[in-house]
Amino acid sequence: TQLLTIVNGVGTLISFRNINYWLGFRANRGFLRTSRFRPPNHALTVQRPFPLSHGTTTLGFIFQGGVIAAADTRASAGGLVACPAVHKITPIHSHLVVTSSGSGADCMLxxxxxxxxxxxxxxxxxxxxxxxxSAKLLSFMLHPFKGTDVSDPLSPNSGPQVIYVCSDGARLQGDIISVGSGSPYAYGVLDGGLSWGLSKEEAISLAREAVFRATHRDAYSGNNVDLFHIDAQGWIQRPRExxxxxxxxxxxxxxxxxREKKxxxxxxxx
Incomplete structure (x- = not known):
């Protein structure tokens, strides 16, 4: 595995095992472009004899106290709860965590x-x-596998930035991002309760409720909720609940x- 930068500015070659592709820079247009790339045969998707559905609920949002990242802990494989206590939020360094949604093995890789x-x-x-x-680097690494289902979405969150990186290399930034089969339900709670002036405890309570509402309606999400708070001092993990x-x-x-109504x-x- 190597990361080789060509000094003359023609481009950068990134090599991961047997995966090689060029990132070229077109001076007169001022943007990066990738050459055509076909993943090796063993990386192509093998059709399963039956669909194996899986889902999750992950979210991240910005407020005046930093960033909150939350996720459920259920790993599902079709109608089976494969594991009730997986970790879908992974610290990358002191100020960056990622939440993963999709194929667990690919996300871990x-x-x-x-x-x-x-x-x-x-x-x-x-x-x-x-x-x-960091999000751009991940996007470049994932782009050659567009349409192959080799990897599923990852969401880097840190500091004042929440960025969504999809398996096809798409990269989006926003103040609220939720990914997974339970995300429509989580968005409903976040859109109704999120504001910039929330306190830390209010933001944590909102994230916990959003995951709870999603798991209540989404069969592929559930069990526990993991919460991370990231600010200028770094990330702090709340006890699993x-x-x-x-x-x-x-x-x-x-x-x-x-009682109050009565x-x-x-x-x-x-």
Whole structure:
């Protein structure tokens, strides 16, 4: 495995095992372009005799106190809960974590490659690769596998930036990003409750509720919730929490609302 930079500025050759592709720079247009690339035969997707569905719920958002990243812990394979306690949030370094959604083996592979390349860059240049550059590096690595299902989406989150990198090399940046089969339900909670001025505890509570709502409706997500808070000092992992605790809290909130409504009705009737 090597990372070779050509000094004359013609381009950069990145080699991962038997995967080679060129990143060329067109001076008069000022953008990077990749040459045609065909993955080796063993990397092509093999059609399964039956569909094997899997899903997840991961999210990240920005608020005044930094970034919150959250994910459930269920690994599913069709109708089977393969593992109830996987780690879908992986720290890359002190100010960068990634949340993974899709094929677990592929996501683990690309996370390890990303950790290695960022560390090699730091050793060579005596400075850490920026978050945006890390996302671009991951995007370049994934692009040759577009349409092969070799890897599924990864979402780097750190500092004031939340960036989504898809398996086809697409790279998107936003203030709220949720990925996985439970993401439509998580977006519903985040869009209704997120604001820049949230406190740290309010942001954590919102992320936990978003994952809980998603797991309540999405059969492929569930079990526990992992939460990371990233600020200028680095990331802090919250203790893993069983989602049934959030369920009991929701029951208590509903009971409290009913009591308050009954009390108001009693006062109005009197």
């Amino acid at each position: 690309w996370e390890r490659i990303l950790i290695r390349e960022i560390r090699l860059y730091e050793l060579r240049h005596k400075r850490r690769l920026s978050i945006r550059a 069983d989602l049934k605790e959030e369920y009991y809290r929701e029951l208590e909130r509903r009971s409290k609302r009913r 009390k108001r009705d009693t006062i109005e009737s009197s």
